[in-house]
Amino acid sequence: MRRGSALLPACLAALALAGCSAGEPAVPSPGARPLRVMSLNQCADQLVLALLPPERIASVTWLSRDAGTSAMAAEAARVPVNHGQAEEVLAQSPDLVIAGSFTTPALRGMLRRLGYPLVEVEDAASFADIRRITRQIAEAVGEGARGEALIAGMDRDLAALARQPTQAVRVVAWDRSGFAGGAGTLQKAILDAAGARNVAPADAQRRPDMEALLAARPALLVQGSAAPAGASLGDDVTNHRLVRRLWSGRTLGLPQAAYVCGTPAIARAALGLSRSLRDRTS
Amino acid sequence: MTARLLTPALVLLLIALASTSLLAGTVWLTPAQAAAALVDPRADLAQLVMVEVRLPRLVLALLVGGILGLSGAVLQGLLRNPLAEPGLLGVSSGASLGAVIAIYYGFAAGFTLATPLFALAGALATVAVALALGRTRGTLSLILAGIAVSAIAGAGVNLALNFAPSPYAAYEIMTWLMGSLVDRSWDHVALAAPFILVGSVLLFATARALDALALGEAQAESLGIHVRRTYLLALVGTALGVGAATAVTGAIGFVGLVAPHLVRAAVGQRPGATLLPATLAGAAIVLAADIATRLIRTGPEIKLGVFVAAVGAPFFLWLVLHVRRTGA
Numbered sequence: 001m002r003r004g005s006a007l008l009p010a011c012l013a014a015l016a017l018a019g020c021s022a023g024e025p026a027v028p029s030p031g032a033r034p035l036r037v038m039s040l041n042q043c044a045d046q047l048v049l050a051l052l053p054p055e056r057i058a059s060v061t062w063l064s065r066d067a068g069t070s071a072m073a074a075e076a077a078r079v080p081v082n083h084g085q086a087e088e089v090l091a092q093s094p095d096l097v098i099a100g101s102f103t104t105p106a107l108r109g110m111l112r113r114l115g116y117p118l119v120e121v122e123d124a125a126s127f128a129d130i131r132r133i134t135r136q137i138a139e140a141v142g143e144g145a146r147g148e149a150l151i152a153g154m155d156r157d158l159a160a161l162a163r164q165p166t167q168a169v170r171v172v173a174w175d176r177s178g179f180a181g182g183a184g185t186l187q188k189a190i191l192d193a194a195g196a197r198n199v200a201p202a203d204a205q206r207r208p209d210m211e212a213l214l215a216a217r218p219a220l221l222v223q224g225s226a227a228p229a230g231a232s233l234g235d236d237v238t239n240h241r242l243v244r245r246l247w248s249g250r251t252l253g254l255p256q257a258a259y260v261c262g263t264p265a266i267a268r269a270a271l272g273l274s275r276s277l278r279d280r281t282s
Numbered sequence: 283m284t285a286r287l288l289t290p291a292l293v294l295l296l297i298a299l300a301s302t303s304l305l306a307g308t309v310w311l312t313p314a315q316a317a318a319a320l321v322d323p324r325a326d327l328a329q330l331v332m333v334e335v336r337l338p339r340l341v342l343a344l345l346v347g348g349i350l351g352l353s354g355a356v357l358q359g360l361l362r363n364p365l366a367e368p369g370l371l372g373v374s375s376g377a378s379l380g381a382v383i384a385i386y387y388g389f390a391a392g393f394t395l396a397t398p399l400f401a402l403a404g405a406l407a408t409v410a411v412a413l414a415l416g417r418t419r420g421t422l423s424l425i426l427a428g429i430a431v432s433a434i435a436g437a438g439v440n441l442a443l444n445f446a447p448s449p450y451a452a453y454e455i456m457t458w459l460m461g462s463l464v465d466r467s468w469d470h471v472a473l474a475a476p477f478i479l480v481g482s483v484l485l486f487a488t489a490r491a492l493d494a495l496a497l498g499e500a501q502a503e504s505l506g507i508h509v510r511r512t513y514l515l516a517l518v519g520t521a522l523g524v525g526a527a528t529a530v531t532g533a534i535g536f537v538g539l540v541a542p543h544l545v546r547a548a549v550g551q552r553p554g555a556t557l558l559p560a561t562l563a564g565a566a567i568v569l570a571a572d573i574a575t576r577l578i579r580t581g582p583e584i585k586l587g588v589f590v591a592a593v594g595a596p597f598f599l600w601l602v603l604h605v606r607r608t609g610a
Binding site: 063066069201208209210211212214215217240241242256 | 307308309327330331334335336447449450464465467468469583
């Protein structure tokens with residue numbers, strides 16, 4: 001018993017020493033213009049891919065290669081991918097790591113402990129958030145001017161949308177993953193910009209049920225879809241026979257990739273949505 | 283309460299619950315509007331809500347609750363074990379695995395019947411394995427084999443979640459597994475009802491044999507009961523009924539366990555006599571829980587399976603303690 005209690009602090013000390021000494025040599029020094037950037041967040045991926053040439057990207061997440069939820073699947077196919085694991089960070093030894101709020105706390109803590117240059121970004125829920133996060137990442141990778149150009153492009157698209165003299169179209173956002181375009185979501189920001197008014201109950205953060213949909217009587221359903229090809233459980237319920245009967249010719253598709261991530265490119269998605277809204281209602 | 287009064291009382295309770303369930307929902311309808319909508323063929327909001335949303339949901343709640351209660355009563359009588367239920371033998375998790383495979387690998391897109399058929403196949407496969415492994419060495423080993431098969435099917439579901447193509451697919455599978463009756467239509471009723479009805483017929487056919495089995499298997503054989511056939515009827519009936527129910531609503535546990543115990547006090551220890559009251563009690567539990575999920579409006583919808591488990595699990599605990607007290 002007594003020998004055990006003496007052993008324990010010794011072990012702890014040995015562990016701490018091992019931890020420190022292992023941390024030293026692997027860590028690159030933070031440079032002014034990081035040469036190789038690694039993104040651990042699906043949404044940061046798209047900004048990194050838009051800002052940097054492929055040779056300056058160490059890797060993006062594997063999720064970005066899925067065309068169903070990623071707006072930049074083709075670009076992501078040209079760079080390596082990671083699965084958000086610590087060993088991948090060590091193996092790729094990037095000059096800068098970009099993590100998001102969904103990156104596991106354990107990994108973020110470890111990277112901070114090891115002293116990796118780490119940028120942590122929030123999730124965007126509005127166009128103002130998108131400007132702030134785009135600037136944050138653009139400055140971190142040393143491409144401030146390119147970031148401003150992306151934001152200017154978005155603002156041009158938004159200004160074009162604002163000039164359209166449209167009467168708001170009554171819609172219900174309908175998505176099998178449960179996104180409902182409620183207050184404070186990116187999906188609502190896109191709908192608003194495109195001139196659509198979500199008439200689902202205001203407190204609905206989830207897809208409204210059939211009764212609420214019938215009562216709201218939207219002119220159009222804006223149906224989000226993750227993967228156009230694959231079927232899913234959610235389709236079974238969203239394709240309720242009443243939806244098929246009453247809204248079959250009045251359903252607009254909006255790819256989930258268009259509103260999952262807040263990047264300047266979503267203004268383009270809003271433009272496209274606005275165009276098809278006008279086609280359907282004119 | 284005597285056994286004779288129990289069934290009429292349960293039927294009255296079911297009628298009261300059914301009327302309530304036709305009034306409960308997101309859209310508020312007065313009883314007069316609701317009644318008018320049921321007889322009025324004009325397709326206005328009230329008529330659509332009543333006929334296309336609330337009626338199929340009510341019918342499914344009755345069918346699913348009924349088959350869960352019935353199969354629980356049959357399995358408890360058959361295995362002479364108060365803790366037996368479809369979930370214990372792996373039927374529910376086998377059906378879940380089958381349905382998840384159908385949806386996840388895209389078979390569900392190919393043809394409409396894929397999900398229920400895969401769920402049935404999953405349920406039948408788990409029952410067959412449990413029967414093959416456990417039957418030869420008595421009821422206890424059948425239960426243990428069932429638990430093992432159930433664990434394997436559960437691991438399979440987790441594997442499907444693990445390998446889900448995207449976080450959204452995993453989220454969808456998970457919410458589906460919680461069990462719900464929201465937005466189910468007549469399409470779902472048409473899918474599940476035939477299997478549930480055939481399963482019920484098979485299960486009710488065991489009533490006389492269950493009474494004899496209460497005396498022990500050897501005694502039942504000497505009374506002219508075909509024990510092996512009774513096992514087959516009970517397990518295939520459970521797999522058909524509960525498999526189809528799971529395929530359209532997701533997993534709903536504890537009803538099969540609780541319903542027979544609720545009625546046993548009134549009908550006594552004759553297993554055959556518990557079948558009908560347990561069916562009605564199961565239907566009443568699921569219907570009442572479904573009404574509760576519609577009335578409790580705090581943020582997102584409470585899933586039916588989650589609600590039933592949250593109420594059913596404490597009952598299970600009480601049951602375990604109670605059985606120990608009275609058994610010792």
